Amino acid sequence: MKQSLQQTSQKVDTIQINQHYYLNSACFGLDSIIANHVHDISDIPLVPESQSYIVSIFKQVFRYQSQHVKIVSDGKCLYDHPVILCTVNNGKYYGGGFQITPQANIQDGYMDICIVDRVPKIKIPYLVTYLLSHRLHKRHEVHFFKVKEVTVYSQTSCNVDGEEMQGDTYHLQICPQSLQLVMYGDFK
Numbered sequence: 001m002k003q004s005l006q007q008t009s010q011k012v013d014t015i016q017i018n019q020h021y022y023l024n025s026a027c028f029g030l031d032s033i034i035a036n037h038v039h040d041i042s043d044i045p046l047v048p049e050s051q052s053y054i055v056s057i058f059k060q061v062f063r064y065q066s067q068h069v070k071i072v073s074d075g076k077c078l079y080d081h082p083v084i085l086c087t088v089n090n091g092k093y094y095g096g097g098f099q100i101t102p103q104a105n106i107q108d109g110y111m112d113i114c115i116v117d118r119v120p121k122i123k124i125p126y127l128v129t130y131l132l133s134h135r136l137h138k139r140h141e142v143h144f145f146k147v148k149e150v151t152v153y154s155q156t157s158c159n160v161d162g163e164e165m166q167g168d169t170y171h172l173q174i175c176p177q178s179l180q181l182v183m184y185g186d187f188k
Contacts, residue, residue, distance in 0.1 A: 011177035012106045015090050017170055022161045023106070023179070025094035026172065027087040028154045029067050029116075030124075066118040070153040071145075078145055082118035084127070088150065088172055089114070098131055103144070109176040113145040149173040 014021050066082040079086075087094060089101040089112045101112035116127065119141055130136045137144065152158075152170045159165070 007182045009180040009182050010107070012179050012181045012183070013090055013109060014175045014178045015088070015111055015172055016175055017088075017158075017160055017165070017172045018167065020160065020165070021175070022090075023181075024091045024161050025087055025089045025100075026158055026160045026165075026170070027085070027094065028069055028152060028156070028158045028170075029083045029086045067154060067156050069115070071113065071115070071150055072153075073145070073147040073150040078113075078147075078150075079115055079143065083115055084118055084124060085114065085116040086152070086154075087114050088112075088152065090174075099134055100131065100136070101144070102134065102137065103146070107177070109174055110146045110148060111150065111172060111174050113143075113147065113150065115143045115145075117141040117143075147174075 012023070014023055015026070017026055066084060068081065069079065069083045069086050070077065071079040071086070087100055089104050090106050092099050092101055092104045094100050100114050104112040114136075116136075116139075119127065127136070127139065127141070130139055136142050150172050152172065153168065154170070155168060157164050157166045158170060
């Protein structure tokens with residue numbers, strides 16, 4: 001804490017989602033369900049808190065019914081299919097330190113979207129290994145977009161920086177250079 005007070009702050013982007021603002025990640029689909037229930041894992045004995053996100057993945061993956069997500073930006077439909085995962089990020093990392101949007105930069109004036117198509121449930125753990133090894137971008141089921149504004153239509157709640165948000169239509173837009181922040185390491 002003392003060290004951070006000696007650092008210079010930098011202006012970073014934030015994202016407005018409907019009437020709220022966030023700094024890092026809004027997710028829809030399976031990753032939203034995982035994030036919304038990750039704290040349920042604390043009830044399981046012998047599971048360290050650092051592993052709760054991974055345990056939540058495997059706990060939720062076989063219960064999950066894929067959700068249809070429609071994504072529209074600048075009047076164009078970018079995606080309109082069932083998904084396993086959909087995240088609109090400002091930063092590179094989310095949920096337990098996973099690098100889901102490696103090209104993201106919280107100072108570039110863009111949101112980074114990662115979408116994983118619906119796949120058979122048996123294939124989800126295989127995709128998780130790609131995520132863990134930073135090779136998710138090599139899969140044909142994975143799509144990336146960079147946008148300044150987007151509307152996401154989803155039948156389920158989303159998770160915004162660790163908090164559940166209810167709705168079915170989410171309008172997101174980047175707010176460039178809107179927050180002063182002290183940053184360390186690879187947070188851009």
